[in-house]
Amino acid sequence: MFETLILMLDATMRVSTPLIFAALAGLYSERAGIVDIGLEGKILGSAFAAAAGAAIFGSALIGLCFGIIASVSLAMIHGFACITHRGDHIVSGVAINTIVAGLTVTLSMDWFGMGGQTPTLSGDSRFMSITLPFADSLANVPVIGLIYSELLSGHNILVYLSFVMVPVTFWVVYKTRFGLRLRAVGENPHAVDAAGISVAFLRYRALIVCGILCGLAGAYLSTAHNAGFLRDMSAGKGYMALAALIFGKWRPVPVLFACLLFGFLDAVAVRMQGVVVPGIGEVPVQAIEVLPYVLTILLLAGFIGKAVGPKAVGQPYVKERG
Amino acid sequence: MSEAKVPAWVNIALIPFLNIFLAFIVSGLVILAIGENPLEAAGYLIYGAFGYNEGIGYTLYYATNLIFTGLAVSVAFKGGLFNIGGEGQAYIGGEGQAYIGGLGVGLVCLALDHTMPLYVIAPLAILGAGAFGAAWAYIPAYLQARRGSHIVITTIMFNFIASSLMVYLIVNWLREDGRMVPNSRTFEESAWLPYLHQLLSPLGIDIGDSPLNLAFLLALICCVFVWGLIWHTRWGYQLRTLGTNPTAARYAGIDTAKVTIWAMLISGGLAGFVGVNEIMGVNHNLLLNFTAGYGFAGIAVSLMGRNHPIGIVLAAVLFGALYQGGAELAFEIPTITPEIVVVIQGLVILFSGALEHMFKDRIEGFFIRRALA
Numbered sequence: 243m244f245e246t247l248i249l250m251l252d253a254t255m256r257v258s259t260p261l262i263f264a265a266l267a268g269l270y271s272e273r274a275g276i277v278d279i280g281l282e283g284k285i286l287g288s289a290f291a292a293a294a295g296a297a298i299f300g301s302a303l304i305g306l307c308f309g310i311i312a313s314v315s316l317a318m319i320h321g322f323a324c325i326t327h328r329g330d331h332i333v334s335g336v337a338i339n340t341i342v343a344g345l346t347v348t349l350s351m352d353w354f355g356m357g358g359q360t361p362t363l364s365g366d367s368r369f370m371s372i373t374l375p376f377a378d379s380l381a382n383v384p385v386i387g388l389i390y391s392e393l394l395s396g397h398n399i400l401v402y403l404s405f406v407m408v409p410v411t412f413w414v415v416y417k418t419r420f421g422l423r424l425r426a427v428g429e430n431p432h433a434v435d436a437a438g439i440s441v442a443f444l445r446y447r448a449l450i451v452c453g454i455l456c457g458l459a460g461a462y463l464s465t466a467h468n469a470g471f472l473r474d475m476s477a478g479k480g481y482m483a484l485a486a487l488i489f490g491k492w493r494p495v496p497v498l499f500a501c502l503l504f505g506f507l508d509a510v511a512v513r514m515q516g517v518v519v520p521g522i523g524e525v526p527v528q529a530i531e532v533l534p535y536v537l538t539i540l541l542l543a544g545f546i547g548k549a550v551g552p553k554a555v556g557q558p559y560v561k562e563r564g
Numbered sequence: 565m566s567e568a569k570v571p572a573w574v575n576i577a578l579i580p581f582l583n584i585f586l587a588f589i590v591s592g593l594v595i596l597a598i599g600e601n602p603l604e605a606a607g608y609l610i611y612g613a614f615g616y617n618e619g620i621g622y623t624l625y626y627a628t629n630l631i632f633t634g635l636a637v638s639v640a641f642k643g644g645l646f647n648i649g650g651e652g653q654a655y656i657g658g659e660g661q662a663y664i665g666g667l668g669v670g671l672v673c674l675a676l677d678h679t680m681p682l683y684v685i686a687p688l689a690i691l692g693a694g695a696f697g698a699a700w701a702y703i704p705a706y707l708q709a710r711r712g713s714h715i716v717i718t719t720i721m722f723n724f725i726a727s728s729l730m731v732y733l734i735v736n737w738l739r740e741d742g743r744m745v746p747n748s749r750t751f752e753e754s755a756w757l758p759y760l761h762q763l764l765s766p767l768g769i770d771i772g773d774s775p776l777n778l779a780f781l782l783a784l785i786c787c788v789f790v791w792g793l794i795w796h797t798r799w800g801y802q803l804r805t806l807g808t809n810p811t812a813a814r815y816a817g818i819d820t821a822k823v824t825i826w827a828m829l830i831s832g833g834l835a836g837f838v839g840v841n842e843i844m845g846v847n848h849n850l851l852l853n854f855t856a857g858y859g860f861a862g863i864a865v866s867l868m869g870r871n872h873p874i875g876i877v878l879a880a881v882l883f884g885a886l887y888q889g890g891a892e893l894a895f896e897i898p899t900i901t902p903e904i905v906v907v908i909q910g911l912v913i914l915f916s917g918a919l920e921h922m923f924k925d926r927i928e929g930f931f932i933r934r935a936l937a
Contacts, residue, residue, distance in 0.1 A: 277716075319914075323918035323919050324918070327918075327919050328921055329918035329919055329921060330917060330918060333867075333913060336656065336860060336913055337911070337913035337914035337917060339910075340860060340864075340906060340907075340909055340913060341910030341911060341914065342910075343903070343910070344903040344907035344908075345903075345907050347903040348594065348901050348903050348904050348907060351901045352598040352599075358903075478724060481720055481721075481724065484717070484720070485721065526732050526736065528729065532724065532725045532728045535722075535724045535725050536721075538717070539713070539718055539721050539722075542707070542713035543707045543718075544711055544713070
């Protein structure tokens with residue numbers, strides 16, 4: 243029983259990683275007042291660019307750089323539409339998701355011609371798992387050994403990085419000048435403008451950070467979690483991250499727990515296939531799969547707690563002419 | 565920026581044309597990057613869509629779905645689910661509503677196809693599609709109007725829930741006995757909507773062997789219905805008022821919550837009709853993922869068609885031609901995938917939706933200055 247739990251938590255960490263990156267990306271963007279439906283597209287674009295780069299240059303790190311470049315470029319298109327041209331954030335996000343869904347398949351067919359996949363990555367072109375020091379020697383110690391060697395050790399660098407990004411984000415958003423301004427521009431851009439700070443430049447910077455984090459999420463999917471790019475491999479993770487962001491009420495630490503909860507539900511859904519629960523019977527996998535979305539809707543409707551986003555989110559900023 | 569001073573043709577023709585032109589230019593660059601000739605590709609595309617009778621039939625069959633989703637989006641657009649104080653729009657939900665609408669059709673057909681003739685089943689199935697689509701839209705609409713939860717987010721969540729629900733129902737309850745394929749049994753022929761080629765061939769009109777069916781007529785009827793509803797009823801006036809100026813609507817005593825909910829119900833019902841075309845008209849069984857992104861494509865159609873039924877029909881035919889032409893293109897030039905059509909769609913949404921102010925303001929400014937000079 244204990245071992246099963248550890249294995250499930252282990253799976254949870256793997257599944258949650260892209261959610262954590264993407265939800266934190268959304269946090270920077272939405273805290274600055276830019277709604278980002280385009281997380282999904284950025285993840286998918288980055289997953290493709292990272293896998294393609296890793297396949298061609300034979301290095302996962304070079305792939306990661308390409309993934310980040312692709313994702314940041316998409317974030318800049320979003321910024322160009324929403325910030326510079328005061329376009330609708332939702333429409334822009336839908337456009338980016340649609341373009342990426344088509345473009346990744348079109349390009350991968352042309353470059354690799356494998357039905358929209360990239361070649362299978364191996365060796366240096368993938369992020370390999372890291373064994374933490376003493377993991378093997380501690381493996382036989384009861385309880386602690388299992389937790390350390392199974393749960394904490396043996397992930398790849400991106401998994402650890404995603405967990406590190408949570409305190410980093412907390413520090414940036416709450417303890418730095420940039421973070422203070424970021425939060426201010428999402429609540430009241432006019433005040434930021436009156437203080438003599440450029441609203442547009444600040445929001446663009448938030449979107450660059452958002453792009454980098456989505457790039458990490460995408461690269462993790464195609465060069466660490468899987469060995470290559472598959473068509474539509476983001477499979478709604480960007481939207482689930484958005485749900486996690488709302489569920490965590492736009493705050494770094496609660497967002498982490500929301501991602502872990504959703505990841506855990508994912509791991510449970512896989513394991514519950516065909517398992518008969520005493521007293522209930524067989525729980526349909528789909529019922530567990532929709533829980534993240536159902537929970538988020540209940541929260542939004544105010545049935546469990548309350549989720550209130552940044553005040554100026556989604557509103558184009560127009561400078562007052564005095 | 566007063567619309568009155570800008571000639572009508574600018575808004576109706578010039579700006580949409582510019583947007584689609586830009587989208588084609590960028591897509592042409594993608595085709596160039598692949599190493600193919602964009603003009604040759606465009607030639608195949610046009611031939612595939614309009615060059616022969618069957619192609620035209622396919623184009624109109626795709627257009628049928630796009631008219632439904634385009635109308636659904638435009639009702640939500642008109643209803644000020646567009647900019648109520650930064651609240652987003654409701655139309656992201658079209659995909660899920662269309663999916664559940666198909667469930668309504670499927671259930672009616674599965675229940676009645678052994679016992680009833682087509683003229684009984686068809687109206688009931690159409691009702692089923694509309695009712696199921698509308699019911700699926702009702703919950704997010706209610707939450708938005710009464711509890712203030714962001715409708716865009718809830719509709720996104722509802723798309724995923726719809727998708728999981730359909731998998732569950734089809735795999736566990738509606739699947740044909742003893743088969744592994746996740747779809748229901750094929751309906752009896754009494755629950756098949758007639759193909760238009762069956763109806764037109766006695767008249768000497770040949771549209772080839774395409775899946776175009778009676779649902780196309782339903783789509784045209786819906787266009788007339790939406791046009792009448794929005795521009796010729798009291799409710800339509802309230803809807804447009806709410807969309808143009810929510811504050812004024814509230815001061816005029818319009819029950820904004822009620823209008824919002826009704827707009828969503830109609831929008832959901834229209835999206836649900838995709839199920840009539842796909843389930844009753846073409847596949848003749850209930851299957852997974854028949855919506856295939858039409859819900860999202862409806863956004864592009866609505867933006868191109870300027871939220872007017874006539875414009876939506878034209879835009880739907882244009883996108884239908886892209887779908888059909890894209891299939892032809894992929895067949896003729898194997899290095900180009902049909903997904904290039906999805907890229908063009910996305911670019912249209914980007915240029916005519918997200919970047920609308922980029923040209924619109926400048927062009928309108930130009931014409932206004934010219935009018936004043």
